[in-house]
Amino acid sequence: MSNKSWDNISSATKSVWAGEEENFVEGAAQVPIVNSVSYSYDDLDEWFDVATGKRKGHIYSRNTNPTVTVFEEKMRILEDAEAATSFATGMAAISNILFSLLSPGQRVVSVKDTYGGTSVVFLDHLPRFNINVTMCETHDQDAIEAEIFKECDLLYLETPTNPTMKILDLKRLIAAGKKMGAIIVVDNTFATPINQNPLTLGADLVVHSATKFIGGHSDALGGVVCGSADLIQKIYEFREINGATLDANSAYLLIRGLKTLDIRIEKQNKNAMALAKFLLNHDKVEQVFYPGLESDIGHEIAKRQMKGFSGMLSFSLKGGFDAVRNFLPQIRFAHRAAHLGGVETIVGPPRTTSHVELSEKQRLDLGIPESLIRCSVGIEAIQDIIADFDQALNSI
Ligand SMILES: *Cc1c(COP(=O)(O)O)cnc(C)c1O
Numbered sequence: 359m360s361n362k363s364w365d366n367i368s369s370a371t372k373s374v375w376a377g378e379e380e381n382f383v384e385g386a387a388q389v390p391i392v393n394s395v396s397y398s399y400d401d402l403d404e405w406f407d408v409a410t411g412k413r414k415g416h417i418y419s420r421n422t423n424p425t426v427t428v429f430e431e432k433m434r435i436l437e438d439a440e441a442a443t444s445f446a447t448g449m450a451a452i453s454n455i456l457f458s459l460l461s462p463g464q465r466v467v468s469v470k471d472t473y474g475g476t477s478v479v480f481l482d483h484l485p486r487f488n489i490n491v492t493m494c495e496t497h498d499q500d501a502i503e504a505e506i507f508k509e510c511d512l513l514y515l516e517t518p519t520n521p522t523m524k525i526l527d528l529k530r531l532i533a534a535g536k537k538m539g540a541i542i543v544v545d546n547t548f549a550t551p552i553n554q555n556p557l558t559l560g561a562d563l564v565v566h567s568a569t570k571f572i573g574g575h576s577d578a579l580g581g582v583v584c585g586s587a588d589l590i591q592k593i594y595e596f597r598e599i600n601g602a603t604l605d606a607n608s609a610y611l612l613i614r615g616l617k618t619l620d621i622r623i624e625k626q627n628k629n630a631m632a633l634a635k636f637l638l639n640h641d642k643v644e645q646v647f648y649p650g651l652e653s654d655i656g657h658e659i660a661k662r663q664m665k666g667f668s669g670m671l672s673f674s675l676k677g678g679f680d681a682v683r684n685f686l687p688q689i690r691f692a693h694r695a696a697h698l699g700g701v702e703t704i705v706g707p708p709r710t711t712s713h714v715e716l717s718e719k720q721r722l723d724l725g726i727p728e729s730l731i732r733c734s735v736g737i738e739a740i741q742d743i744i745a746d747f748d749q750a751l752n753s754i
Pocket residue numbers: 447448449450473475516520545547548566567568569570579580581
């Protein structure tokens with residue numbers, strides 16, 4: 359890839375051009391989808407050099423593929439990282455990080471509000487390998503810090519969290535993790551590189567479900583991890599063997615989606631802020647969770663560490679789950695789905711989506727009211743979104 363510097367180049371330009379400065383085959387101006395499993399060599403010496411990494415090129419698409427490489431390079435540059443590697447899904451990225459870097463007897467410190475699939479890895483899978491995971495109360499930064507100082511080999515953070523948009527103090531917790539020599543991983547899916555750059559705050563690895571805002575069009579699954587070259591190499595070597603590789607067709611869709619990342623996120627940040635303010639003043643709404651609101655408990659920290667407050671918010675209705683049952687079908691311009699980060703507005707109750715396996719009591723323990731609705735605000739015109747939510751709320 360190009361050796362030109364990306365210093366002082368803005369994210370909007372990076373999302374369009376990064377990874378694409380090189381000429382593609384036959385002068386194609388757009389990234390070709392290379393659906394080839396292998397790459398053939400007439401020259402055995404060249405083949406050997408590529409296979410042993412002495413020369414650029416590809417051998418077998420479980421390992422590397424030209425389309426996938428462009429996606430990784432775009433993400434690497436957007437996250438200002440030394441290296442990046444990609445996966446079939448966000449969960450593949452997360453589990454590959456954990457299983458490639460951890461060993462029996464080690465200790466992970468994290469929080470209770472991590473993404474549902476990540477929690478399952480923490481609760482059901484890592485312990486089978488004698489890896490101890492402590493999941494702290496997400497809102498209690500003192501308690502998280504105290505756990506880190508006991509012993510910590512890997513610190514796994516996620517902010518803002520799902521679904522109540524809690525904010526972790528990245529600078530403080532990363533500093534604590536560093537003191538203990540831990541590898542520090544941040545799931546940046548909700549924020550995106552436009553709103554938050556954990557690597558610049560000292561994290562070692564940043565991971566995304568590219569399925570969400572990165573792709574942005576709800577038509578491709580993917581995952582990516584960016585960070586230091588040595589850690590990425592270890593993770594890549596594990597993925598190369600377990601085979602959780604990103605497919606070239608999905609990589610193309612993610613590249614295409616990434617080109618508009620900056621304008622999508624800018625609009626979604628604005629729309630979410632306006633919708634949050636509208637909901638805050640609506641008499642059918644009980645509570646609004648959005649770190650952009652000055653009244654939100656995470657606001658001050660979010661203001662320090664984020665450039666925008668993201669397109670995600672959640673809110674609870676007065677009247678319990680019955681109110682949700684009445685409200686959701688009335689929304690015209692939103693998918694009712696277990697997904698987020700697309701150009702369309704997407705709504706869903708954690709009770710039937712992200713936290714469906716939990717009991718009502720477990721949800722309440724996590725601070726998730728039964729009448730909570732998670733909302734991924736799309737790029738529609740904000741006056742239409744607000745009018746739509748208003749009519750649906752008034753019909754409860
Ligand atoms: C969706 C999601 C994941 C998992 O990503 P998949 O692509 O669905 O495997 C991980 N972390 C967060 C925060 C997510 O929203």
